[in-house]
Amino acid sequence: MITVIMTIWRRNNIEEQIRALLSQTIVPTAIWIYHCESNVLPDFTLCDKFPLVKYQMNTDDLGYFGRFSLALHVKTPYVYILDDDVIPSAGWLENCMKLCLAKNSIISATGRIVPKDNFKPERPKGRKKQYIRKYFVGDNYDEYAENYSVANTNVDFGCNSWFFKSEWLTYFWGIRPFTTTTGEDIHLSVSCLLLGGIKTMVPLQDVINVSGNIRKHYGYDDFATWKKKGFIEERENLFKYWIENRGWKPMNW
Template sequence: IFQEYIAGKLKKDVNCLTKPKQDALADEVFHQNKTSKFVDYIEPYESRKSRMLNRTKARDRLTMSQIFALPSKYSITKKDDDEFGITAVLSLYKRTGLAKRWIESLLAQTHPPKIIWIVYFASPIESKIDAEISEIKMWLNQTGQSVILNVNKGEMQLKYFGRFQIALQSKTKYIVIFDDDCIPQKRFFEACLHTINTVEYRGILGTKGTPWSENHFYGPVSGSNTITEIDVVGGSWFMEREWVKLMFRDKMLTWETGEDFQICANARKYGNVRSFVMPVDNSDPSTNGFTTDYIGISYGGDTNGQVQNHRLNLKLAQFERSDRYMDSYLREEKTVMIFVEDRKTAKELLKLYKEISQLSIDIALAVHNKTDVSLDLDELKEIINFKFFNDFMIGKEYNSNISEIAQAAETMYHFDMALQQTQSTALIVMGSRASQISLAVVTASKILNLPVVNFYSQTTSDYYSDMIQKLAFYNVLLDQNNVVQQNEIDKFNKIMHDLF
């Protein structure tokens, strides 16, 4: 009946008493006016939360033998295929006596790399490393080893990022970048290629790693015997070459340190690429990404202690901007996200919510650019104490007046991460003070099938506010004094009760 009604094929028949009822029903179902007496279907909170969990829950922790049992596009018989070619990047700085040991380890891999790059920038022991590399080249010539060995060095201090910048120009599909204290065992590349070519664990693979809080270290220190999805990996980064460029997708918050946080956070945000610490396999150490003297090597030339303040500031900035951390899915508190575009809207919307809402749930507040909005968070928290705050920093990457499309696209990326981080399952906006940025947030919510509650005023109507009103799950009307009438308050609280 509906199909024929839409196509206009139903003929009027005075003798058919059910036809007017059918027309009325069809018209009501397909009517787009939000004043319809038919209420939109409300997806239960448990269903929305379940979908969020499916997107954010950490992968199962498997041992290396269990991972090898998973289907993979790779097998060791394909080690000579270009499709599985590897470039290994070894970064040296101030540890001596390791270069030849490293080359021997890389060439002894059951799946050896096609290309080896050694990099060292502004090293205080450059002459000693030069001598070690000269010895390696002589040894390679004498033994007839077949490998492409390139050396990149210079006076410019590129710190922790130079090796990743060079990796951008790798010609193989896979790239692995090493700290010089994580010397891999002979089956490490084989284990990584098998893992990264499974459906479940296609991501950045590291020798060690930590949650955002850096309160526990998986890998050689803890001896964790399962693959572990984690916020940040280090020691080594085994990944597809195309993922390296994601590291430089955002404006760098610091060049002093934090390459591990930058690559992992941006890979999650822009590539939906997860990060994993490879298992420590005591039953078969040949798959490990480190040697038994790892601790001794590490303490012999560690530089992390000099940059801890920079790492902390970077983490806090990334957290405010939005990033999904591995334990975010464990949040059980019900949360709604409120998105605002300016200081006035923030104050009015938070006051309105506090005055009319009868629901006790967590609030996540988000803005596109805190500098533009000129928010005073302490002032806003006096109105209502929100649990999370996210500043998407839109436009800061380019220091230019980016286009409306670019602003909308950037907003969607950060908004999605903020939803995952806060586990928000609904959105509140004020559409009557909207631009393309609010429209982008509402559109993203519709793509994710999350309900949008829109506060709007009949005295304000433009393209963006009209579009948001059409896309919203429910619209709350403000009168000419920006006051919500009691009947609207009752409807709002019923909707929020049904949503949560």
């Protein structure tokens, strides 16, 4: 039913991620590792240790969009793509599949709501904590070590991980990326919305039953994309492209 696509670039949480996936209440049909460059030594023994695992090694780095290219080859009705800092709780895939089917939506562990007339929504303004609580969904409660969300919430785009129907990749690739250096998260949600009417949702998550990431702190290291110089400015160009050139209207606009 579900093909999982994982990425190795500079972090090496791969075995912990695999074990978390094999502990799911709905076990994936296949787990594909997409290894970019050689910052971390490849470990093909994972295929022997875990029979569901297939290993793809690329000596180049095709960036964030490479894994969505690989997703075109899946043979299951659902695909789950996750960042290398994400460890889902045991019921996550089952919860995602139920919601994806019921709501006809992309399901993400976290997401963003774009404030009206704001082309830099990922740079908090005013009172930082209040801003994050309002516009950052899923990872907006620092007191929790896990992703946390008080309710099923529609967002403008999802982050960290994406569960969706594999047939929706026709929408993703139906619009040529403005850039492949950043913005695959925005591209997935917006292309699916514009071409297929598919929304994006961050589900209710709590620390007892289900969470999209139980190791939230893994994403706070120096490899985090949001810490990269020029990140906000690159994303600003993307927001302007989608809104001004492609007719995207975020929920609050």
